[in-house]
Amino acid sequence: MIEELDSIEKNDTWRLVQLPTDKKYIDVKWVFKTKLKPDGQVAKYKAMLVARGFLQKYGQDCYEVYAPVARMETIRLIVAIAVKNNWSMYQLDVKSTFLNGELE
Amino acid sequence: MNQPPGFEVKGKEEYVFRLDKALYGLKEAPRAWTKKINSFLVQQGFLKCVTKHVIYCRNTTNKLIVCLYVDDMIVTGNNEEEMKVFKKNMMKKFEMSDLGNLTYFLRIEFELNSQGVLIRQRKYAQDFLKRFNMLNCKPISIPVDTGVKFSLVNDEKEVNPTLFKQIVGSLRYLCHTRLDIAYGVGLISRYMVKPTTSHLVAAKRILRYVKGTSSYGIQYSKNKSDELVGYSDSDWSGDKDDRKSNAAYVFMIGNAAFPWSYKKE
Numbered sequence: 001m002i003e004e005l006d007s008i009e010k011n012d013t014w015r016l017v018q019l020p021t022d023k024k025y026i027d028v029k030w031v032f033k034t035k036l037k038p039d040g041q042v043a044k045y046k047a048m049l050v051a052r053g054f055l056q057k058y059g060q061d062c063y064e065v066y067a068p069v070a071r072m073e074t075i076r077l078i079v080a081i082a083v084k085n086n087w088s089m090y091q092l093d094v095k096s097t098f099l100n101g102e103l104e
Numbered sequence: 105m106n107q108p109p110g111f112e113v114k115g116k117e118e119y120v121f122r123l124d125k126a127l128y129g130l131k132e133a134p135r136a137w138t139k140k141i142n143s144f145l146v147q148q149g150f151l152k153c154v155t156k157h158v159i160y161c162r163n164t165t166n167k168l169i170v171c172l173y174v175d176d177m178i179v180t181g182n183n184e185e186e187m188k189v190f191k192k193n194m195m196k197k198f199e200m201s202d203l204g205n206l207t208y209f210l211r212i213e214f215e216l217n218s219q220g221v222l223i224r225q226r227k228y229a230q231d232f233l234k235r236f237n238m239l240n241c242k243p244i245s246i247p248v249d250t251g252v253k254f255s256l257v258n259d260e261k262e263v264n265p266t267l268f269k270q271i272v273g274s275l276r277y278l279c280h281t282r283l284d285i286a287y288g289v290g291l292i293s294r295y296m297v298k299p300t301t302s303h304l305v306a307a308k309r310i311l312r313y314v315k316g317t318s319s320y321g322i323q324y325s326k327n328k329s330d331e332l333v334g335y336s337d338s339d340w341s342g343d344k345d346d347r348k349s350n351a352a353y354v355f356m357i358g359n360a361a362f363p364w365s366y367k368k369e
Contacts, residue, residue: 005111014121028108049108070158070173072280073363075209076223076322078159078171082180083220083324084358089206090187094141094175095199 004049134174144197145170148190178206212281213321224321225281229314232274236311243316244309247288252306254291260300268299271307278314281321283354285310286366290350294368324360332357 031050082089107121142152145160150170153159162168166183168190181187191202206214215222233239275289288310295303336353354364 005108014123016119016121018119030108070171071156072210074156074159075171075173075178076362077357078169078178078180079206079214079221079223080324080357080360080362082169083326084330085182086326087180087182088184088187089178089180089214089221090191091203091206091209092177092179092191092194093201093203094177095201 137175141172148193173210176209178209211277215321220323220325222321222323223281224319225278226319226321229278229318232278233311233315233318235274236271238308238311238315241308241312241315244312245316247285247310247313248291248306249309254295254303254306256295256298258300258302260302263299263301263304265296265299268304268307269296271311272296275307275310275314282314283322283361283364284317284320285313286364287350287352288313290366290368322360325358330358 028049079089081087107119146152148162149164150160150162150168153161158172160170160172162181166181166186168179168181168183168186170190171178171180179187179190194200195202205216208214211225211228213224213226215224230239233241272289272293275285276293279286279289288306292303292307292310332355334353334355336351338349338351340349348368350366350368352364352366354361356362
């Protein structure tokens with residue numbers, strides 16, 4: 001939990017303010033996960049702070065929600081082109097992705 | 105948002121946090137991320153593909169293509185050095201892990217072999233058979249019984265629609281590397297509303313077929329011609345219920361299929 005809060009603080013995610021009287025706040029809660037190693041032993045306990053986004057109302061609390069995902073055909077086409085030309089392919093993965101996005 | 109439970113700031117319990125960055129679970133979180141990665145890639149000199157918004161290309165002296173899947177990405181191009189520089193820049197900007205060569209992406213296995221790359225979902229297929237207790241079933245060599253025409257209404261016993269939907273859903277995901285079962289899956293997915301025993305038997309038959317062929321996949325070969333070949337077919341009103349046609353197409357580049365479709369009109 002401390003680790004998660006630290007990473008959020010480090011990212012300058014939030015500021016402490018007083019709630020304007022005409023606004024509602026979004027509820028947050030902790031989600032706990034126990035990650036297991038393949039042999040069933042406990043690898044680590046993970047705590048994640050999540051916002052209960054389903055309480056948000058479109059047009060009032062949030063505006064744009066669109067995010068594109070790749071279609072499988074597109075991925076296959078990229079693979080086909082890369083293989084045909086003998087290019088190598090690499091895979092990257094971004095950690096704490098959503099903490100990276102800035103809000104307006 | 106309110107303060108995280110258990111970590112309220114002393115004396116300021118009635119205060120709330122104003123979010124400057126997105127948090128997991130927030131509705132605009134994925135959007136905020138997409139905006140950020142988009143502006144970064146554009147600043148790096150990439151052009152966004154106009155039809156497929158997840159593809160970014162940089163076409164200077166060398167080619168570099170990036171394919172996004174929210175926070176996962178595939179990078180490919182014709183210059184190793186340039187890819188290395190790009191990866192370094194990405195790492196500087198975001199906290200990320202380099203997973204090396206493309207091997208496992210969205211539960212699809214990518215296997216490098218002497219002819220090129222083989223994509224398949226062997227592990228997914230195995231897990232899926234285990235989930236539906238079909239791991240020890242007898243394999244079968246044809247996914248759909250020939251000559252059988254199903255009907256929406258019949259007087260057989262109804263089966264659990266949830267189980268049926270789960271099977272169909274999992275099979276649909278398997279279709280990403282298996283066009284041989286596309287017809288069978290398309291066929292049974294029409295009966296999701298009121299599945300009966302004969303529909304479930306057909307679904308199980310596909311499972312038995314998958315059991316015998318779980319290592320199948322699509323082979324993409326190098327140095328083949330980049331000729332684009334397409335095929336299509338239709339059965340002219342083959343459906344018993346509404347006389348609509350079945351149609352299918354497949355397009356291949358360098359002898360390997362990449363998009364295909366089977367659908368009823």
